[in-house]
Amino acid sequence: MILVTGSVLAREDSFDEVCRLSLEHVRRSRNEPGCLSHAVHVDCEDPLRLVFVEQWADRPSLMAHFAVPASREFVRALQPLAGATTIELYDATRLDTL
Template sequence: MSEVVVIATFLTHPGQEDAAARFLDELLAPSHADPGCLLYAVHRGLDDPRKMVFVERWASRELLEEHIATDHIQDALKAVGDYFAAGPEIVLYEALPGGEADKGSIAGHATGTGAPAAG
């Protein structure tokens, strides 16, 4: 099993930026408790606050799939249209670290070693 990085992007309905941020914030605690969650962080666009993104790290694709199957994520996916005009666009990545160990990958930055965290 190898670590998976997920980038999930969303575009809010006009005027729904704050409500959408609260909606996504409610997913943090239960997702952080899911097995295999190494990082689950929401971000808002600086130049366009309607753009929101989750940056995630999961210990394995299997554990990510378990997370997606949880009630809190399935319920959220059903409500996405209430807050977002587009998304989620979800793309899975594998790390291709390079350069300085603690700057060449998200995992390396998190652990300060350039290697995925033990899980």
């Protein structure tokens, strides 16, 4: 499984639009092949920061997601509305017990 974490720091005057775009992106992405989960959350310590957590079945599914025109458009739409962004990819294996 591929785990993706990311964040975007919205400007105060653009938070509502960044949130709307992010929810639209998450909801669309959940229907893509190989998407196990895709969510966006507001950071409790910085309410202008949105945090994304995604799980993908495999790397080809994630690469297909990045190639979807709507995914690229989402990134382009955020650029004028937000400051710092991050994305990190992890190859993860589920542990059944501690």
